[in-house]
Amino acid sequence: EDWRSRRTVQIFQYILLKWAFALIIGLSTGLVGIFNNIAVENIAGFKLLLTTELMLKHKYYKAFAAYAGCNLGLATSAAALCAFIAPAAAGSGIPEVKAYLNGVDAYSILAPSTLFVKVNVIGIVSQYLRRFLSPVIYYLFVLLIYWFTLYAYLITYKTILGQQGNLRCSCIASLIGQGGSRKYHLTWRWLRYFKNDRDRRDLITCGAAAGVAAAFRAPVGGVLFALEEAASWWRSALLWRTFFTTAVVAIVLRGFIQLCSTGTCGLFGQGGLIMYDISAAKVVYSTPDILAVILLGVIGGILGSLYNYLVDKVLRTYSIINERGAAVKILLVIMISLLTSICSYGLPWLATCIPCPADASTSCPNTDVSGNYKSFQCPPGHYNDLASLFLNTNDDAIRNLLSTNTVKEFHISSLLIFFVAVYCLGIITYGIAIPSGLFIPVILAGSCYGRLVGRLFEPISKLDVGLFSLLGAASFLGGTMRMTVSLCVILLELTNDLLMLPLVMLVLLISKTMGDMFNKGVYDQIVKLKGLPYMEAHPDPYMKHLIARDVVTGPLITFSGVEKVGNILLALKNTGHNGFPVIDEPPFSDAPELCGLVLRSQLLVLLKGKAFSKDRVLAGNKVLRKISELDFAKAGSGKGLKLEDLDIQEEEWDMYVDLHPIANTSPYTVVETMSLAKAAVLFRELGLRHMCVVPKSQGRPPIVGILTRHDFQPEHILGLYPHVRFQQ
Amino acid sequence: EDWRSRRTVQIFQYILLKWAFALIIGLSTGLVGIFNNIAVENIAGFKLLLTTELMLKHKYYKAFAAYAGCNLGLATSAAALCAFIAPAAAGSGIPEVKAYLNGVDAYSILAPSTLFVKVNVIGIVSQYLRRFLSPVIYYLFVLLIYWFTLYAYLITYKTILGQQGNLRCSCIASLIGQGGSRKYHLTWRWLRYFKNDRDRRDLITCGAAAGVAAAFRAPVGGVLFALEEAASWWRSALLWRTFFTTAVVAIVLRGFIQLCSTGTCGLFGQGGLIMYDISAAKVVYSTPDILAVILLGVIGGILGSLYNYLVDKVLRTYSIINERGAAVKILLVIMISLLTSICSYGLPWLATCIPCPADASTSCPNTDVSGNYKSFQCPPGHYNDLASLFLNTNDDAIRNLLSTNTVKEFHISSLLIFFVAVYCLGIITYGIAIPSGLFIPVILAGSCYGRLVGRLFEPISKLDVGLFSLLGAASFLGGTMRMTVSLCVILLELTNDLLMLPLVMLVLLISKTMGDMFNKGVYDQIVKLKGLPYMEAHPDPYMKHLIARDVVTGPLITFSGVEKVGNILLALKNTGHNGFPVIDEPPFSDAPELCGLVLRSQLLVLLKGKAFSKDRVLAGNKVLRKISELDFAKAGSGKGLKLEDLDIQEEEWDMYVDLHPIANTSPYTVVETMSLAKAAVLFRELGLRHMCVVPKSQGRPPIVGILTRHDFQPEHILGLYPHVRFQQ
Structure with missing residues (x-):
């Protein structure tokens, strides 16, 4: 905060740098996003082409071997990278970002008190390298490692792992944050302005927004995500900088997509700036539709909170397994990968072949990489609806589920099988030592659920099943993530259908309400599970019965002037x-x-x-x-x-x-008799790290103690005063 | 904050009430919004039909008399209502809402120290009435007065006055807030929970969001507007409640629009849930287009900040004029109304008649109420392009300007004339004693400016002039209002064209940056002009050189226990x-x-x-x-x-x-030597009204003074220490 007393030139440098960093984050996130996208589509496309070709030659076992082999190879390499080089890269990264932006320092995230003891290997490696390499090469190397890890994680096996941008971008942002601090011993004086918590938090926020923006091609949704889910403090200026970052991401994406539309990016093709465009559907609904939608929201919310509950249980199990070392971690990944391959390849055999519709606008059956109406084992003129969902990239599967004017394309039984498989696989996959996300699996399960409901309500409903599918995705997202505005905008930007807005809002409200009755949002759960000292916006009710002095502990060490x-x-x-x-x-x-x-x-x-x-x-x-x-x-x-x-x-x-x-000389102080709840509000709202407690009466030492983040944690307070929780 | 210590039933009542109020605000704002819309379209339609019919009979003077008469009648009645019944209804209301949500109490808004001494007539009237009427009738009456005022303001004369929802909804919200407090002497115990600042601020925030949502049929934009522009403090829970309110608004609007589409609402017709749908346009752009767009953004930002400057000057002039009494106020309104009528009716005569295009999809020339290609004085087969803009409702004029695939429809000269007229009329109209807004005039001027730029760049640009028009509106909005995300989403929801998102974001960023170089946003300016003690998010730099004790003034009065x-x-x-x-x-x-x-x-x-x-x-x-x-x-x-x-x-x-x-017993305190800047941060972030300054050394009285909002105002500090501003 002391930059205001600097000279004008320094202030100018500082402001310029802030914007330059936002620009760099936007550019690099956009580039990483688009390259990852191209890589995923190409590698997954190659894998699917290989499988399909072998299938066409009726070499079914070989096809499975190729499919499972590809998955296994990709997953194992990602797991190895995760286990040996960057363990922090596992998981979606959003809970960590959320905790960091709440003021939990990067070091306390890695403190022994936390549940998952992770070693920041990349830090050690880079420390070691710095002695040998000049700074520039060193940076390039770090970038390369990060890049490779992230690359690996995004091109891993297909069905379950979502393309989740947050880790990636927060990495980029923290890299830049490091750039501003590692220079400590170097000569880049102007980078030193960024050596404070606030500027670093701002960068991370921009990074989080940029990541979501790149992952879903949803720039406004990214800003709102950073606002609603990630950030604990928010300023208007930050809103603007975040917006700038995501605008850069959007422009980079737009440029590359236009470039790729000429066919220079290999198998990268469909999608454009709108990933799942359903604006062609005619939005007509009346009272029975709305009742169906309300029911969909209620059940979606319950299923979403069940998802959270199960993810929590599975994560607790995995955390025990993962503690046994890298080999066990990788073994777990291999097992899950094999299971996924078996499900993806085996379950489509249960589906019966369906004759192609006469009026199909796309080719049917389809032996191409992407698209609807997969042939699989079916005779000519028929398609396998389950294979269209399982043997596709996630994006294509979601696109198929959201496709409109194709009411009868998927059998109810197929949708049910796919839904159960995706729901369960999603739960057991999150938490293994692979950088996987939650968004895409949830959208996938949700849109399948929505289409299922749409099929069931078909006799009485005028709404297209593709639109039901969108609402299903909304209900699942609302039920797990518990966001509102940001999800709404992300879905809007994903599907480009503004007329669905009232219904999407309705479903989100219902499913979030339902979910909140049972448990917390999935990211909050994970933050809690990891033992991060997160400060809630509201102090717990029992804090009203305590005063600041009550929770001061430990010997106070003071210095003389x-x-x-x-x-x-x-x-x-x-x-x-x-x-x-x-x-x-x-x-x-x-x-x-x-x-x-x-x-x-x-x-x-x-x-x-x-x-x-x-x-x-x-x-x-x-x-x-x-x-x-x-x-x-x-x-x-x-x-x-x-x-x-x-x-x-x-x-x-x-x-x-x-x-x-x-x-x-101006530390924030509270009087010892201040209500603990009010002290907590002060601590949280101002983002403090230390708060001095001063005596009320005179003639005593001028300080009673110091309160830190840990002193406000329920575990600490309830450890000292177990009965206060039950007090009136 | 003390509700947490209440019993469970009371907490349940409280939560239920909060949501019920949000529902009521949403419902009533939606209803008011849609009825106002219908009224505006019907009354303006009647006026335009009358004028057009007289024109067709070549009775030009009679047509002008009818047109100007209608305008004058509407404007005068609105002004009379404003001047005699609800003076607070004048203006857009957003600055007041903003100040209120910053913590400025409703009474200090009306304090003698403020520039505009307004008398809250409605308060007096209602106080008087309460003695005679039973509470229910009294409420209905208050509602009726508000309603009528608001009604009048929305159906006033057409060209300049924008349909601005904020006042309307904040009225509704504060009405409910009053409902929760006037009951003081009555028996509705459960309404008492709302007698605290925070809950009332929450209601007002919901109201502001609902108003924007209803005015622009942009529910998500409304939430973001409330977040970015109106609210000073923001909590996740509030985001959710606001979202709920605007969802209700959206559902109400959707229902009525569907009802009206069957033709039961008279002249109310076009629009639907998307007010200016331009999604039909093909979005193609390359480097020269982007350069043109950047230029458009730069000039738009400059023109926007000039708009702010001029509005400020005009408001200062009007405030002097308006102080002379109600009659002078109304006279001013009459003069402006006449001037507007003369411009609207007179300027189209300057335009030459243009032959109708052969491929026009709509009828040409058009003698209908709305639509493009107005006939005006032209012979059959020709149309007057200026009349299509001037003699239309605002919505239709904007729709015409945004219309795509109609490149040559408007002459460059006509666009120039319309732009200058609208720009100037917009500036002189805001601030007269009529409840007028800023949004619609700015969008109108901006979209005309954008279309003008589009026409000029036509030889080298592939982008449709309709899309240029949208970007022009964005640049003007960015240049005057200085918002980013919310404007972006509002424009998106207005036009339903997601593919324009990267360009809209770019333009908003550029124009906001340009505008910020010259002056503050228009609402901030008005807040300052009205002398409201608004607390900025950042303390001013000179505050770092002072300590809390320095600004404590006046005799401190203390009580014994x-x-x-x-x-x-x-x-x-x-x-x-x-x-x-x-x-x-x-x-x-x-x-x-x-x-x-x-x-x-x-x-x-x-x-x-x-x-x-x-x-x-x-x-x-x-x-x-x-x-x-x-x-x-x-x-x-x-x-x-x-x-x-x-x-x-x-x-x-x-x-x-x-x-x-x-x-x-737990007031927030600061030590007297605390930096004033840090004290200001504490005061602002926690939304305090009083802050105790305690002595540092012992043996002195236990309190040095009390700081209030006014002590942090620059006028106060710089009055005490004039030289601190220039300190290093």
Whole structure:
């Protein structure tokens, strides 16, 4: 926040940089998105072509072997990358982004207290490499590793894994965030402006929005997703920057799609800027349709919350399995991959061959890579409806389910089989050591469910089954993710059918309400499961019965305004505290009074600067002349300086150091008798890390304690006061 | 915030009520919106039919008289309603809503310090009526007055006044808010839950969203508008409730439009749920188009900020004129109305008659109410392009400008004339004593400007002029309103063309950036002009150089924990303060310490309850047994109890009253040396009304002063420290 006191040139640099970073995030996310898309379509297309050709030659076992082999190879390589190079890449990444944007520091995410102990291998690798390579090559290398991991995850096997953009983009954003901080020892002075939490959070928010925008080609939906689900604090300026980022993504995507429409991108073809265009359908509905839609919403909400419940259970199981090491992780992936292959290839045999409709606009049966009416094992003139869903890319399967004016294309039994398979596979796949998402599996299951309901209500309903399918997807998304506006806009941008808006809104409201009756949204659940100290927007009711002093724990360590070096070193060594109050004592003030708060990282920099004096005197501003102000800014991806990096001589232990120049003299304070609920609101709304609790009555030490994020967690409070939960 | 400590039944009632109110707001806004729409189209249609018929008979002067007469009659009646019944209804209402949602209390909006001294006539009238009528009839009457005012404003004369929903809906919302508070003396206990600022702000936010949703048939855009422009604080729960409200609006609108499509609504016809559907246009663009679009955005942003500048100047002039009384106000309206009529009727004579195109899909020339190709004075087979724009409803004019595949329909000169006329009329019309908006005039001018640019770039551009027109509207909106996401979604929902999204985003970004270089958004300007103490999201830079103590002014009046009734009465009488610190002194505590904060309104209730005692003793909880907790809740549209309502006897002046039961014992406090900028952040983020400043050193009185919203205003700070602005 101190940039306002800088010179005009610096402010200009800072603003320019912010926008430049937003531009870079937008550009790179757009590029990664489109290249991933092309790669997925090409690799999946190759796999499907191979399978189909073998099928046409009636080599059914070979076809299965090819299909399962491809899946297995892709999944295993992705799992290996995940297990050995970037474990943090597993999962959808949205819960982590959400926690980070809530103020959970990247390091506490990886703290031992969390459920999943992950090692940030990429950090270690890159630390090691930095000693050998020049910065530029080093960056390229890191980028390459990230890229490759992400690439692998997106081209993994098809049926269940969704194309989920958030991890990818938050990686890009954090990469840039690191760029602004690793330079610590380097010469790029202007990148130092970004060494604070807020700017980094802003970048991550932009990244999250850009990721969704690229994944669904939904720029406005991306902004809203970042707003509704990811961000905990929101400013109008941030809205604008996020919007800019996603606009860049949209323009990049638009350009490449136009380029690819000339056929230069291999098997990449359908879709355009609207992924599942259903605007051709005529939207007509009346009272019975609305009743059907309400029923669809209610059941969809229940199924969605059941999905959350099961995902939670499965994740807990997997977390135990995954702790046993990389080999077990990969084995799990292989098993799931094989299961998926068996389902995808085996279940279509259950379907009977259906004669092609006479008025089909597309070719039928279809032996092409994508499209409806797959031939599979059927004789000419017939198609296998289950194969059209199973043996396709996710995008094509969803497109088939959403296709309008094809009422009878899928048998009710086929839809039921596909729905059950996708629902179950989706649940067991999330959480294995592969970077998989939740969005696409949920949309897939939901749209199948919707089409099923549409078929059942066909006798009394005028609404097209394709539109029912869209509403089904909406109900599932609402039931699992519990978002409203952002899902609505994402679905709108996916399908380009504004006339469905009232119905989509209705379904989302109903399914979210139903879901909220049973459990929390899936991302909130995962955040909780991972043990991240997330601050809820509302304090829990029992906090009203406590005051701030009640939850202050542990020995409070304070420093004098001018403190002995030895005392500081001991305090840093013996505690893990990150913030220490500084207290002015006589002769520097009449009575002990709170001077401010110093952070561990600032102390380390100060000690490294060795601005010591033999006597207990004020140093004034000459410390800051010795150490640049920017050195005190927050370090980047590393913890910055460590205690071991210091080289303090024995004789310096008895010298004094003046903490006034570095102390934050305006820490936010609360009186000890402040209601804990109100203190929590203050802490959360202002995004604090430390809050000083000061005494109410006079004549006592000027500080009672320090509250941190962990002190507001239910586990901590209810551990201290187990009965407060049941208090009136 | 204290509802969490209530019983389960009460919490359930409270939640149910919140949703019921959201439903009611949605329903009523939808109904008002659709009825207004029908009325506008019918009345304007009648006017235009009359004029056209007279024109066809070559009775040109009579036609003008009929046209101008209709306009004048409508405008004068609206102005009279505005001037005599509801002066607050003038203007678009968005700035007031914005200020209210920032925490500016409804009463400070009407304080003498504000620039426009308005008398809330409707309040007086209704106060008067309440004595004579039963509550139900009284409410119906208030509703009727509001309704009629709003009705009148929407059916006023056509060219310039936009259909602006915000006032309408915030009225509805505040009406409901009042409903929850006027009941004070009545028996509806359950409505009392809404007597706090937050719930009322939530209702107003829902209302603002519903208004935009109804005005533009853009439910998602409405939510985003409320989020981006109106609300100062935002919670996820509020997002959901707003979404629910606009969904209800959308469903109501959808139902009525379907009903009206059978022809039962008179002249109401075109539009449907998408007001200006341009999805038929083929979106193709390449590099030269993008360059043209960038240029369009730059110039549009400049013109938009010029619009803001001129509106500001005109409003300042009008505010002087309007202060001279109702008659002058109405005279101004009459003059503007005449000027508009003359422009609308006179300027089309400048246009030459154009032969009808051979391939026109609609009839040409057109003597119908709406549509393109107006005949005006032209011979058969010809049409007057300026008349197609001027002599139409706003909606139809915009629809004509956005019409695609009609490149040559409008002459460049005609577009230029219309643009200049609309731009100037828009500026001089806003601010007269008529409830007029900004949205529609800006869209009209912008789309004309865009079509003009499209015509100029026609030789090198492949983009349809109708799409250029849309981009022009976007650039103007971006240049004046300075919103991004919400405008983007509103335009999307207005035109149903998702493929234009990347270009619309680009234009909005450019025009907003250009506009921000010159001045603030138009609503921010108006808030400032009206002198409302709006708290910006960011503190001004000079605040970093001051500390909280610096801006504390005025004599601080404190009460003891058990205070003499007479002292309280004197303090209430002699000061206008709304919050008083309560200080515990011996014998109730060892040393003077801050016990809490009491509000004026709570003191008044307490004094009215007469829980006095002869001696200086603690009263305990028996006070609350005497006075219901809910009586202390914030009063509704009135100031609640007034000092004059109290009936304190002489002998009671020397008695004591215990303030402990009503004091807020956890007021937010800052230390006096806290940076003013940080204090401002705290104040703004938590939405406080009073902030206690406590001393840093011990042995001094336990409170230094109280900061309120006004203490953070630049006028106040720079009045105290004129030089701080120029400090480094």
